[in-house]
Amino acid sequence: MTRVLVIDDEPPILRALRINLAARHYEVSVAADGASGLAAVARQRPDVVILDLGLPDMDGTEVIRGVRGWSATPIIVLSAAGQESQKVAALDAGADDYVTKPFGMDELLARLRAAVRRASPAPDEPVVVTPAFTVDLAAKRVTAAGRDVRLTPTEWQLLEILVRHSGRLVSQRQLLAEVWGPQYETEGNYLRVYMAHLRRKLEPDPARPRYLLTEPGMGYRFTAAAPPAAALGAQSLPGEDCSS
Amino acid sequence: MTRVLVIDDEPPILRALRINLAARHYEVSVAADGASGLAAVARQRPDVVILDLGLPDMDGTEVIRGVRGWSATPIIVLSAAGQESQKVAALDAGADDYVTKPFGMDELLARLRAAVRRASPAPDEPVVVTPAFTVDLAAKRVTAAGRDVRLTPTEWQLLEILVRHSGRLVSQRQLLAEVWGPQYETEGNYLRVYMAHLRRKLEPDPARPRYLLTEPGMGYRFTAAAPPAAALGAQSLPGEDCSS
DNA sequence: GGGTGGCGTTAAGAACGCGTCAAGATCAGC
DNA sequence: GCTGATCTTGACGCGTTCTTAACGCCACCC
Numbered sequence: 001m002t003r004v005l006v007i008d009d010e011p012p013i014l015r016a017l018r019i020n021l022a023a024r025h026y027e028v029s030v031a032a033d034g035a036s037g038l039a040a041v042a043r044q045r046p047d048v049v050i051l052d053l054g055l056p057d058m059d060g061t062e063v064i065r066g067v068r069g070w071s072a073t074p075i076i077v078l079s080a081a082g083q084e085s086q087k088v089a090a091l092d093a094g095a096d097d098y099v100t101k102p103f104g105m106d107e108l109l110a111r112l113r114a115a116v117r118r119a120s121p122a123p124d125e126p127v128v129v130t131p132a133f134t135v136d137l138a139a140k141r142v143t144a145a146g147r148d149v150r151l152t153p154t155e156w157q158l159l160e161i162l163v164r165h166s167g168r169l170v171s172q173r174q175l176l177a178e179v180w181g182p183q184y185e186t187e188g189n190y191l192r193v194y195m196a197h198l199r200r201k202l203e204p205d206p207a208r209p210r211y212l213l214t215e216p217g218m219g220y221r222f223t224a225a226a227p228p229a230a231a232l233g234a235q236s237l238p239g240e241d242c243s244s
Numbered sequence: 245m246t247r248v249l250v251i252d253d254e255p256p257i258l259r260a261l262r263i264n265l266a267a268r269h270y271e272v273s274v275a276a277d278g279a280s281g282l283a284a285v286a287r288q289r290p291d292v293v294i295l296d297l298g299l300p301d302m303d304g305t306e307v308i309r310g311v312r313g314w315s316a317t318p319i320i321v322l323s324a325a326g327q328e329s330q331k332v333a334a335l336d337a338g339a340d341d342y343v344t345k346p347f348g349m350d351e352l353l354a355r356l357r358a359a360v361r362r363a364s365p366a367p368d369e370p371v372v373v374t375p376a377f378t379v380d381l382a383a384k385r386v387t388a389a390g391r392d393v394r395l396t397p398t399e400w401q402l403l404e405i406l407v408r409h410s411g412r413l414v415s416q417r418q419l420l421a422e423v424w425g426p427q428y429e430t431e432g433n434y435l436r437v438y439m440a441h442l443r444r445k446l447e448p449d450p451a452r453p454r455y456l457l458t459e460p461g462m463g464y465r466f467t468a469a470a471p472p473a474a475a476l477g478a479q480s481l482p483g484e485d486c487s488s
Numbered sequence: 489g490g491g492t493g494g495c496g497t498t499a500a501g502a503a504c505g506c507g508t509c510a511a512g513a514t515c516a517g518c
Numbered sequence: 519g520c521t522g523a524t525c526t527t528g529a530c531g532c533g534t535t536c537t538t539a540a541c542g543c544c545a546c547c548c
Contacts, residue, residue: 084348091354096362097341098355104328110335111342118340118362152524169384189527192506199507207507216505216534217397218384396535433538436496443496451496460494460545 002116003027005046007037007063008078009056013101017050020105034058038066042181046073048115050108053079053090061093068094070177074115078103128163130211130224133202135163142202149201154179158194159202162212162222171219195220246360247271249290251281251307252322253300257345261294264349278302282310290317292359294352297323297334305337312338318359322347372407374455374468377446379407386446393445398423402438403446406456406466415463439464 006017009032021028029044031037034055041049049067053060064075074096079086081100090098096118097111126138133144137160142149151159157179162170173185180190195214199206213221248270250261258274265272273288275281278299285293293311297304308319318340323330325344334342340362341355370382377388381404386393395403401423406414417429424434439458443450457465 084351087348087351088354091351091358096358098351104331107328107331107335107342110332114335114340117338154525167383167385187526188505190525192508193526196507196509214506215384215394218400221383221385398536431537432494434536436494437498437537440496440498458495 001025001027002048003029003044003046004048004050004112005029005031005037005040005044006050007031007034007040007055008050008052009033009054010052013052013078016105020109024109034060034063034066037063041067041071041073042183047119048074048076048112050076050078050112051095053077053086061089064090064093064095070174070182072119074119076108076111076115078108128166128224132204132211135159137163144202151201152197155194155197155201158191159198159222162220166222166224169215169219169221175220191220245269245271246292247273247288247290248292248294248356249273249275249281249284249288250294251275251278251284251299252294252296253277253298254296257296257322260349264353268353278304278307278310281307285311285315285317289315291363292318292320292356294320294322294356295339297321297330305333308334308337308339316363318363320352320355320359372410372468376448376455379403381407388446395445396441398438399441399445402435403442403466406464410466410468413459413463413465419464435464 004021004026006014006021006028008014008017008030014030018028018030029040029046031040034057037049037051037055040046051060051063055063060077060079064077067073067075075094076097076099077090077095078099078101079090087098096115099108099111126136128135128137133142133149135142140156142151142156142159158175161175161178172188172191175191176184176187180187184190195212196206199209199212203209203211211223213223215221248265250258250265250272252258252261252274253276262272262274273284273290275284278301281293281295281299284290295304295307299307304321304323308321311317311319319338320341320343321334321339322343322345323334331342340359343352343355370380372379372381377386377393379386384400386395386400386403402419405419405422416432416435419435420429420431424431428434439456440450443453443456447453447455455467457467459465
């Protein structure tokens, strides 16, 4: 079920949205101002955010930037018909769409569908294979040594982020923000604990990880192909370079 | 450069779009009807399509479906203010956005930026290659002589700044300020120590650097292409000291 | 020729980050 | 209300990384 977070402080609009979204089987939650809206995004991880620009406590573009700092969740902005510059500012701050009030509910719903559709593209490679284990992103299933491995929700989230960025280094801040929420960005402890869990469940030799690698001081990296063992040790530079 | 395909048959709008897009350094091409529009998408692979619904030969949603059958290229629909059902149909057919005429050019450009931004999260060219090593800025990964090289966070920061200013001279003050903070601008020692680290890990001959060059009294410079040996003051012919 | 300033190199202690373990808190299912 | 699983939190040891100082070398200037 698609979860929608509505950040708005006008009861009539709120009511209309709630009714129409619930009728289409969306899961709706509500926040009445920017601060609680940002907190709600972090806590609930909605699939899409509908944001009214006329909030009592902070500027709408600030809310957008606050979300975009750590998340790519689609944001549809709602606003009274105003200056074009406001639209431009919101879109450039990272909003995905902009609807002016009064709006047709059918149009908003269509734009909502479009935003959600874009956000979850058909994953071209939903199964990632390593010599030691395979990860099926679509089925949310991990197999190691021929048998299914049970992962807790947190473990899965962590693994999924690393696997989706296969080969690339993912910073600790990003991992913490995406798994626990942006306010946990300094809790490096969590990462260490859960990386240890994942390695114990997936790595052939958890003490010497081959696929879930630590880059000290920077973050973690998932590598599908095991690197040659020698690459981890001292790199003796071969004098093989005959230029020209 | 971002390539935009405009599918429209009204000369005034076409003219306005062409002028404004070209002024923003977009590469613009044009098709006057649905059939040639579909052909143009297939041939040119534009980064984004602006599609007018009022085409002479076929229904706009047909064009959208024709593109969506095989491509996820962002489509922004342009249309005269009409029924809401038309908007819904276009969006559900796969359009990314819908702008009604008359529209503000700034708004359209902002929506265009939003669509392009969503489609290409990694816009730049993140891999820098030299004969001796390669630097992947997005993955934060360095490879020398075929093997991964482990860099410490400070080493990586330094290298990243130099590589991002490839070919240009970067002053010591700037390097110190960006890596250690503005209050360290006089600690030239740090730079010497870490440049030595980088050279030992990356340069084929750390004592005679080819890619991480010192400009005495000014700063450092990264060069992707090795300068000719003569420029370094090498007296011997290049062939003789290969196997040392 | 001697002096000077900038650079490369090395080495040592200090500081930090990471893996690990374990215990308490919280949650979900029965 | 109980039980097991999961999450949070703190502490400790170890290896790595950072900081800092000292020394030698070279180019340049007087």
